[in-house]
Amino acid sequence: MNGRIMSSRDRLYAELKSDIEGFLFDSKVAAVFEDMIRRSVPGYGTAVAMTGVIAARYAQDNTDIYDLGCSLGATTASIQQYHQAQHCSIIAVDSSQSMIDSCREALDSSSAGGVQFMCDDIRDIEITNASVVVLNFTLQFIPVDQRLELLQKIYAGMLPGGILILSEKLDFDHQQQQLFTDLHHVFKQANGYSDLEISQKRTALENVLLPETMEQHRQRLLQAGFAAVYCWFQCLNFASLIAFKSALSPDMEDDE
Numbered sequence: 690m691n692g693r694i695m696s697s698r699d700r701l702y703a704e705l706k707s708d709i710e711g712f713l714f715d716s717k718v719a720a721v722f723e724d725m726i727r728r729s730v731p732g733y734g735t736a737v738a739m740t741g742v743i744a745a746r747y748a749q750d751n752t753d754i755y756d757l758g759c760s761l762g763a764t765t766a767s768i769q770q771y772h773q774a775q776h777c778s779i780i781a782v783d784s785s786q787s788m789i790d791s792c793r794e795a796l797d798s799s800s801a802g803g804v805q806f807m808c809d810d811i812r813d814i815e816i817t818n819a820s821v822v823v824l825n826f827t828l829q830f831i832p833v834d835q836r837l838e839l840l841q842k843i844y845a846g847m848l849p850g851g852i853l854i855l856s857e858k859l860d861f862d863h864q865q866q867q868l869f870t871d872l873h874h875v876f877k878q879a880n881g882y883s884d885l886e887i888s889q890k891r892t893a894l895e896n897v898l899l900p901e902t903m904e905q906h907r908q909r910l911l912q913a914g915f916a917a918v919y920c921w922f923q924c925l926n927f928a929s930l931i932a933f934k935s936a937l938s939p940d941m942e943d944d945e
Contacts, residue, residue, distance in 0.1 A: 699725040702889035712893040714760070719787035722761055726826075728880035729890075731873065732924030736825065736856050739922065741767030743931065744821045747852045748774035752820035756781045757811040757843075758827025762792035765804060768823070769796075782807045782814060812839055816846030825856040825929075829898050840913035847934045853915065856922075856929040860900040869926040876925065906930060 699721040712718075718725070727733055741764070748754055752774065756765045759781035768779055781796075781804055783789050789808040796804055807814065812835060816822065822843050828836055843853055861869060877887050903920065907930070910918045915932040922929040 697721045697724065699728065700886075701725075702886040702893070703883065705885060706889055709889055709892045711895075712890075712897045714783075714785040714788055716787040719761070719785065719791050722788070722791075723763070726760075728882065729877060730826070730858075730927055731876050732922065732927055735924070736922055736927070736929050737763050737767050740764050740823055740825060740854050740856075740929070741769075741771040743852070743854060743921070744768045744823065745771035745773065747821055747850065748772040748777055749820035749848065749850065750775040750777060752777055752848060752851075753818045754779045754821040754823075755816060755819055755843075756823045756825075758824060758830070759783045759792055760785075760788050762796050764823055764825050765792065766796060768821070769804065774820070777803065777820075779804045780807060781805065782809060782811055784808065784810045812842075816843055819843070819847045820851045821854070822847060822851070823854045825854070826858070826927075828855060829857050829900055833899055833901070837909055837913060840909060840915075844914040844934060849935050851934045853910070853932040853934075854929060855906065855910070855932065856927070857906060858898065858900045859906075859923075859926050859928050860902050861926065866926075872925050900926075903928065903930075 697720050701717060701721060744754060745768070754768055754772070754777060756768065756779065759765050760783060762781060765779055765781045781789075781792055783792065786808050789806050793806050811827070812831070828839070831839060847853070860866065874887060878884075907918045910930070910932045915934060916936040917933045918930055920928055920930050
C-alpha cells in the first residue's frame with residue numbers, strides 16, 4: 690500500500706522456545722506483521738487489493754466504511770485507493786494499540802484524509818450508517834460463541850444495499866484438511882519459514898485462531914440476516930466471502 694511502514698523480517702519463532710505463549714498482536718508482532726502475513730497467507734495480496742475494488746463498487750455517498758481488525762491498514766489503504774464515494778469516511782478499528790499506531794503512521798504518510806482510527810474491541814463499538822464493512826482475517830480470533838452476535842450487530846448497522854466482506858482461514862473434512870494443511874506448509878517453506886518456525890507458530894495459534902468451515906460461515910451470515918452470501922475468492926485454506934444485506938437486483942444477477 691502507498692506509504693506503508695517498512696516491516697522487519699519475521700523471525701519471531703526462529704529460535705527454539707521452551708515455553709510458547711498464545712499468539713498476541715503486540716508491538717513485536719506489529720513490527721513484522723506485514724512480512725508475516727504475506728509469507729503466511731496464500732492469496733493475501735489479491736484478497737486485499739480486491740477488497741478495495743469490491744468496496745468501491747458498493748460504497749455509497751454520505752456513509753461509513755468499517756475495516757474491523759485493520760492491523761497495519763493494508764485493507765484500509767486499498768479501500769482508500771479505489772473508492773470514489775462522496776463524503777464517505779473509513780473507520781479503521783483494531784484492539785491492539787501497537788497496530789493502530791503503526792496503521793496511523795503508515796496512512797498519515799500517504800494522506801489519511803477520511804480515515805478515523807479507533808483502538809477498541811470490535812465487539813464493543815457501535816456500527817452505524819455503514820455501506821461497507823470488512824472483516825479480513827479477524828472473525829477467526831473472536832470466540833465462536835460470540836461470532837453470531839457480532840455479525841448481527843454489523844447487519845443492524847448497515848444500510849440497504851450494504852455489503853460485508855469476510856475473509857477467513859477455513860476448516861475442511863479430514864482428507865481435504867490434510868491436503869490443504871500440507872500445501873499451506875509447503876507455501877510457508879517456499880517463503881523462507883523453517884519447520885521450527887512453522888511448528889512453533891502453529892502452537893502459539895492453537896486455541897487463539899479458531900477456523901470454521903465455509904458452510905458454518907455461510908449459515909451464520911444467513912442467520913444474522915444477510916440475504917445472500919457468495920465466496921468470491923479462495924486460495925488453499927483461505928477464502929473471502931461477500932454477504933449482501935439486501936437481495937441482488939434481477940438485472941445484476943443476469944448481467945454477464
